[in-house]
Amino acid sequence: MLEDSFGREVTGVRVSLTDRCNFDCVYCHNEGLGDTRGPMEPGDDEMGTDDVVRFLEVAREFDVGKVKFTGGEPMLREDLEEIIRRTPDGMETSLTTNGTFLPGRAEELRKAGLSRVNVSQDALDPKAFAEVTKSGAYDKVLEGVEAALDAGLDPVKLNMVVFEATAGYVPKMVEHVAENDGLQLQLIEYMPELTGNPEWAIDIQRVHDWLEEQADEIEIREMHGRKRYWVGGGMVEIVDPVENPSFCSNCHRVRVTHEGFLKGCLNRNDDLRPMGEMTKPEIRSAFRETVANRVPYYGEYMVRNDDGEWEINDRYIDDQYIDA
Numbered sequence: 001m002l003e004d005s006f007g008r009e010v011t012g013v014r015v016s017l018t019d020r021c022n023f024d025c026v027y028c029h030n031e032g033l034g035d036t037r038g039p040m041e042p043g044d045d046e047m048g049t050d051d052v053v054r055f056l057e058v059a060r061e062f063d064v065g066k067v068k069f070t071g072g073e074p075m076l077r078e079d080l081e082e083i084i085r086r087t088p089d090g091m092e093t094s095l096t097t098n099g100t101f102l103p104g105r106a107e108e109l110r111k112a113g114l115s116r117v118n119v120s121q122d123a124l125d126p127k128a129f130a131e132v133t134k135s136g137a138y139d140k141v142l143e144g145v146e147a148a149l150d151a152g153l154d155p156v157k158l159n160m161v162v163f164e165a166t167a168g169y170v171p172k173m174v175e176h177v178a179e180n181d182g183l184q185l186q187l188i189e190y191m192p193e194l195t196g197n198p199e200w201a202i203d204i205q206r207v208h209d210w211l212e213e214q215a216d217e218i219e220i221r222e223m224h225g226r227k228r229y230w231v232g233g234g235m236v237e238i239v240d241p242v243e244n245p246s247f248c249s250n251c252h253r254v255r256v257t258h259e260g261f262l263k264g265c266l267n268r269n270d271d272l273r274p275m276g277e278m279t280k281p282e283i284r285s286a287f288r289e290t291v292a293n294r295v296p297y298y299g300e301y302m303v304r305n306d307d308g309e310w311e312i313n314d315r316y317i318d319d320q321y322i323d324a
């Protein structure tokens with residue numbers, strides 16, 4: 001297993017399969033790459049099926065045991081089932097999706113080897129959902145969640161970005177997962193770093209405090225030090241990466257952009273390394289270099305200055321990375 005110079009083992013990879021999307025969520029960070037592209041444009045800059053599989057085979061050689069497929073909307077890729085089928089043995093596969101294409105495909109995905117799925121659902125309210133996603137697909141998403149449960153994907157996590165437009169829906173969502181077997185809730189702190197609109201952020205500590213009062217049990221995951229609250233039999237996890245050094249110090253994933261660049265951190269695009277159409281030996285060395293250059297973002301790459309504000313640590317200002 002590879003380890004970076006901060007002692008963080010790389011146990012997972014997060015692969016963006018496309019930057020296309022059928023939604024236009026107001027907050028979308030597109031896995032750190034900014035805007036998603038409009039409705040259904042052809043993805044001629046995307047990695048091919050073989051490129052993705054070749055990369056996964058190399059990652060497996062380095063003992064990587066988990067792959068997350070994301071995007072853009074990864075289910076716009078018609079070869080998703082094939083990619084999952086060809087994912088090397090010993091790698092747990094999971095998918096993060098807006099859910100609209102799960103009806104009719106969830107069963108096939110599970111048969112191909114998909115273990116579990118995260119479905120973005122920001123509110124249990126069609127009007128709020130439409131305002132956030134700029135889509136009228138609320139019913140389709142609910143259908144997608146049902147299809148995932150029926151197919152036996154386990155767990156089905158609902159991803160909810162908590163910001164000013166959705167924060168009021170948190171209690172209802174917590175109740176919803178408690179009442180429905182197989183569902184878990186993941187509350188994601190709104191990340192303004194790559195999308196702007198910092199005024200939309202809410203203080204995530206308020207959500208922690210509220211859950212602490214409701215919870216029967218609390219656990220802390222090693223991964224990112226994430227807290228899990230058990231409320232009325234339902235599980236609620238908080239993903240709170242913003243300005244959180246302890247989240248970054250337990251970060252174990254290397255990322256891949258849809259164009260086939262390796263990336264050490266969601267928040268950084270100054271250390272991209274090409275690997276898309278390369279040979280396995282070339283991918284191996286790009287992977288090793290990416291891991292060697294990984295640094296925790298908050299607490300190391302970004303540090304607080306004398307005024308208490310976050311700024312880039314001087315030692316990373318030199319132009320030492322490939323600019324792609």
Ligand SMILES: Nc1nc2c(ncn2[C@@H]2O[C@H](COP(=O)(O)OP(=O)(O)OP(=O)(O)O)[C@@H](O)[C@H]2O)c(=O)[nH]1
Binds near residue numbers: 157251
């Ligand atoms: N900054 C940062 N944000 C992350 C990281 N991992 C997840 N997130 C945020 O959480 C969102 C949802 O992640 P998901 O794709 O649902 O999956 P996950 O929670 O990372 O992984 P699982 O819990 O294993 O399913 C991401 O798009 C990010 O906004 C990370 O390593 N760094």
Ligand SMILES: C[S@@+](CC[C@H](N)C(=O)[O-])C[C@H]1O[C@@H](n2cnc3c(N)ncnc32)[C@H](O)[C@@H]1O
Binds near residue numbers: 031098190192195
């Ligand atoms: C970029 S999307 C890609 C996968 C898929 N299209 C979806 O929406 O689930 C992955 C996850 O990132 C979350 N996300 C997007 N922009 C975000 C932001 N600015 N802050 C926090 N989470 C964000 C989404 O809610 C979603 O759960």
Ligand code: SF4
Binds near residue numbers: 022072098
């Ligand atoms: S569905 Fe996912 S990729 Fe598409 S705009 Fe929303 S958050 Fe971004």
Ligand code: SF4
Binds near residue numbers: 247264267296
């Ligand atoms: S170092 Fe921090 S910001 Fe970067 S990907 Fe890991 S957890 Fe996210």
